[in-house]
Amino acid sequence: MRGKRIRLLADHGELDVLREIRRRGAEGERGGGLRLGIGDDCALLRVRDGEELAVTTDLSIAGRHFRLDWHPPESVGHRTLARGLSDLAAMGARPVAAFLSLGVPRELTLRKGRRGSWVERFYNGLFQLAEAHKTPLAGGDLAESPVALADIVLVGAVPAGKALLRSAARPRDLVYVTGNLGGAAAGLSSLAEFAAKRRLVLSDPAAAPSELSPHLYPQPRVRQGLALQRRALATAAIDLSDGLSTDLLHLCEESSVGAIIDASRLPVAEGASPDQALHGGEDYELLFTARPTTKIPRAIAGTPITRIGEVTRGQTGRAPLTIISGSGLKPLQPRGWQHFSDL
Amino acid sequence: MRGKRIRLLADHGELDVLREIRRRGAEGERGGGLRLGIGDDCALLRVRDGEELAVTTDLSIAGRHFRLDWHPPESVGHRTLARGLSDLAAMGARPVAAFLSLGVPRELTLRKGRRGSWVERFYNGLFQLAEAHKTPLAGGDLAESPVALADIVLVGAVPAGKALLRSAARPRDLVYVTGNLGGAAAGLSSLAEFAAKRRLVLSDPAAAPSELSPHLYPQPRVRQGLALQRRALATAAIDLSDGLSTDLLHLCEESSVGAIIDASRLPVAEGASPDQALHGGEDYELLFTARPTTKIPRAIAGTPITRIGEVTRGQTGRAPLTIISGSGLKPLQPRGWQHFSDL
Numbered sequence A, B: 001m002r003g004k005r006i007r008l009l010a011d012h013g014e015l016d017v018l019r020e021i022r023r024r025g026a027e028g029e030r031g032g033g034l035r036l037g038i039g040d041d042c043a044l045l046r047v048r049d050g051e052e053l054a055v056t057t058d059l060s061i062a063g064r065h066f067r068l069d070w071h072p073p074e075s076v077g078h079r080t081l082a083r084g085l086s087d088l089a090a091m092g093a094r095p096v097a098a099f100l101s102l103g104v105p106r107e108l109t110l111r112k113g114r115r116g117s118w119v120e121r122f123y124n125g126l127f128q129l130a131e132a133h134k135t136p137l138a139g140g141d142l143a144e145s146p147v148a149l150a151d152i153v154l155v156g157a158v159p160a161g162k163a164l165l166r167s168a169a170r171p172r173d174l175v176y177v178t179g180n181l182g183g184a185a186a187g188l189s190s191l192a193e194f195a196a197k198r199r200l201v202l203s204d205p206a207a208a209p210s211e212l213s214p215h216l217y218p219q220p221r222v223r224q225g226l227a228l229q230r231r232a233l234a235t236a237a238i239d240l241s242d243g244l245s246t247d248l249l250h251l252c253e254e255s256s257v258g259a260i261i262d263a264s265r266l267p268v269a270e271g272a273s274p275d276q277a278l279h280g281g282e283d284y285e286l287l288f289t290a291r292p293t294t295k296i297p298r299a300i301a302g303t304p305i306t307r308i309g310e311v312t313r314g315q316t317g318r319a320p321l322t323i324i325s326g327s328g329l330k331p332l333q334p335r336g337w338q339h340f341s342d343l
Helices: A003-010 A015-029 A073-091 A118-132 A183-196 A210-216 A222-230 A244-255 A274-279 B003-010 B015-029 B073-091 B118-132 B183-196 B210-216 B222-230 B244-255 B274-279
Strands: A034-036 A043-045 A051-061 A094-104 A137-144 A149-159 A174-178 A236-239 A257-262 A286-290 A303-313 A321-325 A328-331 B034-036 B043-045 B051-061 B094-104 B137-144 B149-159 B174-178 B236-239 B257-262 B286-290 B303-313 B321-325 B328-331
Touching: A015 A118, A043 A094, A043 A137, A051 A073, A051 B094, A051 B137, A051 B149, A073 A094, A073 A118, A073 A149, A073 A210, A073 A222, A073 A236, A094 A118, A094 A222, A094 B051, A094 B149, A118 A137, A137 B051, A149 B051, A149 B094, A149 B149, A183 A210, A183 A274, A222 A286, A236 A244, A244 A257, A244 A274, A244 A286, A244 A321, B015 B118, B043 B094, B043 B137, B051 B073, B073 B094, B073 B118, B073 B149, B073 B210, B073 B222, B073 B236, B094 B118, B094 B222, B118 B137, B183 B210, B183 B274, B222 B286, B236 B244, B244 B257, B244 B274, B244 B286, B244 B321
Parallel strands: A094 A137, A257 A321, B094 B137, B257 B321
Antiparallel strands: A034 A043, A043 B051, A051 A149, A051 B043, A094 A149, A174 A286, A174 A303, A236 A286, A257 A303, A321 A328, B034 B043, B051 B149, B094 B149, B174 B286, B174 B303, B236 B286, B257 B303, B321 B328
16 A cells, blocks of 8 residues: 555545554554565565465455445445455465455545444454454555445465365365355345335444345355365365356366256255355355365364265266256256346 | 456457466466466465565556546556556565456447457557566456456565665665656656647557657566665665655655755656656656665666665654755655646
């Protein structure tokens, strides 16, 4: 985060926020791999000898990935960071540092009520999740923009050669997921209803109905991904950002395999439909494969693990995904997450 | 760069571009530190034992950092990467990988004439500079956006404890710059004149008058920064993105020192005014300090080095920067780069 952009908001009387960003960003400097944070041309990070770096970027744009009139700013900050942390989780990497480029229209920097400006509330949501995962904000950029947008970068570390890849699933591996599925899609659907009835949940995020939580405040499975990597439990992994049917297809394509899913085994979240569990996006659970001989615990770090299917040999000309249910076997089409502009 | 966003443009018949991005992005994988590029949840990078990572992000937004009606797309791609490479140069770090989050309105993905779409031409400009500095594009994100924007992330490596910081200048150090100053500001001014006369330089960037080059295609001083670091020549460094008067102030503030600049020594670029050399931004030259006993070469990697002043003791209540010229000594006010929206 360089001087000139800090000044951009400082000119608007936002110095307090920026001091706070620098202070809270620096909190992680004591431990972890961050050696030099905000204030120079680059941040400096250190990882352990023999570790590789995992790096991911995710761009969120108002109207496409979130809506200013639906999502509390704390939720937008939380979700922005959750997307990046979830990518690290899917590689089995430990978070080292985050970088945020934030572009906002000028009015979002203005203080509104006792909770502060949109920007302050966005950072509050982001920092709360960052602190839960001991991830310092090491830098970024802050600029005025006609549309609100946030690009998050996560840098993680993983022992060389030990990262969980999408490409290493093998036929006869079993397919597992963490947690429950469909809760984020069900929450989004409720959020849309709330918005249609003008019962906005923007003003006090603590008062938002709990059914919205899986959508507004998804929990990235960083500890679970780390455990899978450290205990060498998984052959391949991906995070469920687009939806089970779509992300499983990504994993199968990268591994040149197919998969069969047992509908009766899907851990459907409370309030969600089986369809939302199969195709709803943004649950940020992990999907992983393991050798049939590997003993997988029922839960990792308090999150249940469910076996939902099996990896099959990929066959040219055949749909790679199949689902088995009461009505028998049929192809499973990827019908994953559509962005807001497509709703 | 994750599957879903690749599909976003693929749906618009842009598959060729995306194959090309993946292919050209992967070219760096053979050498360097990139172990796994586009296609998984994260990219994997490897640095040498004993090295630290330097990470920087820079957000560019249409209408603020570039203008779609002024800048050829190749220039926007070039300038986006140049900003990030220049930050690495200022730390004395070698580039390891770049990540790009690109947001564009749909019409910029449509093919126009034999040079291709705006997006294709943007990537051409970016890749040309990336290849010159052997920097692979390891990932990123691609999304539809109501405004064109590009967030660039550069990851570099530098031996632990050897990075050139802004904060290590000491009184009696001498102040140097690489190359010439003011060329980018003069080029921008010419570009504005061209645009006002509707003599656009957008269609064929090769035909753009050479006086525009310092603005359209600035050369980040990566080799020079590396040499300063490896040969332990500099005490502190910063890149000139905002303009000499502003960036020198940043360095002085971080080092708690002052500086005196000799106006007669400034290496003013051809066609530029002394004012543009002092305050014009985006030259992407390096400003550095060195002990008075250190012998600094006249040129590094073909770029001349000029001594322009001296570091002084910082004094409370006094302006930290002073300039000496024919009319004597006077305070030097930071009047650095204003973004387009402020023009």
